[in-house]
Amino acid sequence: MSAITLSHVSKSWGAMRAVDDVSLTADEGSLLVLLGPSGCGKSTTLRLIAGLEDADGGAIAIGGVDVTHLTPAQRKISMVFQSYALFPHLSVAENIVFGLRVRRVSRAERDARLRRVADIVGLAHLLERKPAQLSGGQRQRVALGRAIIAEARVCLMDEPLSNLDAKLRHEMRTEIRALQQRLGMTMVYVTHDQTEAMTMADRVVLMRDGRIEQNGSPEELYNRxxxxxxxxxxxxxxxxxxxxxxxxxxxxxxxxxxxxxxxxxxxxxxxxxxxxxxxxxxxxxxxxxxxxxxxxxxxxxxxxxxxxxxxxxxxxxxxxxxxxxxxxxxxxxxxxxxx
Amino acid sequence: MADRRHLAGSRMTDHAASSPIVSRRAGSQAWWNAVNAWLLLLPAAVLLIAFTHFPILATIRHSLFITRRNGTEAFVGLDSYRAMAADPIFWKALGNNFWFALGTIPTSIALALVMAVWVNRNMRGRGFLRLAYFTPTVLPMIAVANVWLFFYTPDYGLLDQLRGLFGLAGWNWLGDPSTVMGCLIVMVIWKEAGFFMIFYLAALQQLSPDLEEAASIEGASRWYTFRRITFPLLMPTTLFVVINAVINSFKLVDHLVIMTKGGPNNASTLLLYYIYEVAFTFQDSSYAATLTVVLLTLLSGIALLKFGYLDRRIHYQ
The missing domain is CATH 2.40.50.140 (Nucleic acid-binding proteins)
Structure with missing residues (x-):
């Protein structure tokens, strides 16, 4: 079970209601896109799901378990940041296995999983490089690799493609969607790009000023x-x-x-x-x-x-x-x- | 400069093929560029040569001569160095300097790091705290020395008054060879830690908060994140601060003049203070030059270690 449910979640910064009574459900194994212009609260919603921010009100459940007051690590999720948040002093391999090291996974298993993930994201030949020696698309793949090696059932993505050029964005879009379906992850994906939302999502939640404007399939948002x-x-x-x-x-x-x-x-x-x-x-x-x-x-x-x-x-x-x-x-x- | 050169370069490729006159003009342009470059370098170069490089060379030369009473110089070769090797006060000063550096540097840097991590968080009165930590750096060194002199004064100084509360007898902190170095070390740590904190604070604020968040999602504890992520990324700052701390530990002289004059029994004589004494109290300028060469060698050794070895092992962003 890895469905994500938000019920009446709110978060304010002073007088500003960044997320205002948001309720939504991402079905297990589906890709839900949080879409909206900048400042609409979509990233804050994602950070609330990740546990990087504490909700002022409402409840968040992942796989039927109430995680509202759990730490990010206890929520058993993985996340890709807009900046990729790669550790600049660690090699690609060390970046990817960072979480496994934290959890003291044995060396043999670490290596095996690293090989598998490196093949999936196509980085097998770059494992010794530092992030600064990689192109934007390669860095993106490292961030992806770090997200999927944990084999978490839930993956959160915060505008992962916004730093890439148009061609690469198109490629990665298809790749991320294929990866999500292949691994059967529940994915919440934040973007301001409606093309990404339309092409990737099972369900699109369009937000505006901290509220949900419309929640439906891409087809519904387009046609109705x-x-x-x-x-x-x-x-x-x-x-x-x-x-x-x-x-x-x-x-x-x-x-x-x-x-x-x-x-x-x-x-x-x-x-x-x-x-x-x-x-x-x-x-x-x-x-x-x-x-x-x-x-x-x-x-x-x-x-x-x-x-x-x-x-x-x-x-x-x-x-x-x-x-x-x-x-x-x-x-x-x-x-x-x-x- | 780079832009102008680029401009000149592109102009050259545009026209060079068509006319020999233009290529000659481009040649003179390159010449003018070179002249301009040297003119721009000149002020800094003059200052560096006049006040840094020339004095160093003059000092080295001077250490090979002695000055007679009538003012003439006589070449003595390495005699001064031999005398230095046999001078117990020199060895004492060098040893003091070593213990002084060992006592001040690691502690002040560790304190600076802890304080910086602490005031980097979002909390009330953060600005006031930062200012408070930085105050020792802003105060004039003479004033600082006098304040601490009062702390350490026997019987009615702050420290002895505190001891008095517990019924302990007065202690001549700066007058006892066993405590004087410790007293100086404590004072210098107090002064340096706040200064170094500013560097760490600036470096911490350069770090993307995403990194910490990414680590927390992976389940890394705060200590693990600090050890594996924050501290390695602060290494350039640490190196900078270490180099500065080492140099400062050799540069300390004003506090000694005010507080101890190197005593008692040379227990607090540091290398630079000894040079100062030899040069201006004993008026032995050639021996002072010899000691200065030793100091210079030590400091340039540290600089070489930094640029030649440490820089390559540290991750710079």
Whole structure:
């Protein structure tokens, strides 16, 4: 059993409520992503799970055991830090087996496990190096190796890829996900990058100002954003939100088409060519709206175009609370198809 | 400088092929760069040569001569060194210096480290504590010496008043060869520990708190973390502090002038104080030069040990 459950957990720094009544569950063997902009409380939530911070209120359970007042070591977790937190004076091998040494694991077993882990993370030829002699991606692998050698059932990751370049980030993303599934770990993964969340997670918890904005599968967050905030956060580019009278309407860029005789007049401001598709940045009544069109879009900045989308693709939000309005017919249809 | 040279270099590659005139100009540019470099080095070089290197050479030369009463110099070779080897006070001073260094350095460094780890934590009155530890360093040495002189004064000094409370008789702390060195050592530890603490504190604050957290997640105790992580990462600071402490232990002279004048019976004579006495009380400048050469040799030996050996064995970030 290694499911992680938080019930009504809070943590304040002075007057600031960093984590405000957060409840969530990460199922055993699943990967849960804590997503949100910086300062939303996602890292603090992770540190509360790790036991690096003490919760002001609420309870944390790992594998059904209440760990709220246990030390980090007693919680039997492993963790990868954003900075990797490698010990700079120790070799790669010593970094990886640090925890085994602390627990006085026999030398033979230490060596055997080190070999196994070094093979998994692809560091077998670098074991004698110091962290300063490694590239960013290699350091990341050392941190991963140190996390998995303990064979803890729970692994916590605090923005592990944010110091890597785009290509490496993509590679490591796939690798971490594969590793998590292969070892069957329960993983809580903190990131501000919605792409990482969408591609890796079984479940995404989107946070904002210390509270949970939405908790669901990547598909739910994408197809049924509960609030305008979620809608603006998920997707590249994110959902367009257009105020029409006293309605707040959300529409994904890929659901908009540039057609002659469309319902909405718009002016093209800029075009981004991505190769397989293009993002046409337009304006409707002074409100920005982006349109994804296949291939190399021929429209020019300054051009007047007409846009069209199907009513079924519209998401409606309350213009004041910015919550999703479920009443509309289209949403009802969408809900049954998703659920 | 590096930027300008780079600029000149790139300009050279741009045009060198096209015109011989430009390459000549680039040559003169390199010459000007060299002149500039030397001009920039000049002030520091003049000061170093005038006040460090030249005096060292002059001292070495002077130790090979003696000055007659009429002021003329006569070459005596290594005679002064032979006299020194036979001088019991020199050996006494050297031995005192050894015990003094051994008494002050490890204790003051250990204390500095403990205090730094202590005030590095988040706690009330941290700023006040740090200031309090640093005060001995800020005080003028003459004032410090006089304050401690009062502590050690027989009968009505602080120490003897405390002894009096327990019905013990007065003790002439600085006047007894068996206690004078201990008294000096205690005072110097008090003075140095706070100074060294500042270095440790600065180094501790450079360490990423992530490291400690990573260790705590692995289940390492505080002591284990300190032993395996914190202390090894503080080694550059420790080395720096050790070198400074050794040098300070050879440099101590002002306290001796105020408190003991090297007595009683040379029990508190340190090498530099002996040099001072020989040079300015006995007016024997060539013997003082000989002693100075010994001191210089000792100190440069330490410096060589640091740069040549210890630096390579320590992890620098």
């Amino acid at each position: 954003p509960a609030t305008a905030f979620t809608a603006r956060f998920i997707g590249t580019p994110p959902m367009n939100l257009v105020r029409q009278g006293d309605h707040l309407i959300g529409i994904r860029p890929e659901h908009i088409r540039i057609v002659t005789g469309g319902d909405h007049a718009a002016r093209v401001k800029a075009v981004e060519h991505l190769g397989a598709d293009s993002i046409v940045l337009c304006e409707i009544d002074g409100q920005p709206i982006s349109v994804r069109s296949d291939g190399f879009s021929k429209v020019q900045p300054g051009e007047d175009v007409r846009l069209a989308w199907e009513a079924g693709h519209e998401h409606r939000f309350d213009p004041v609370s910015e919550r999703r309005l479920e009443a509309s017919v289209q949403d009802g249809r969408l809900a049954t198809s998703v659920g």
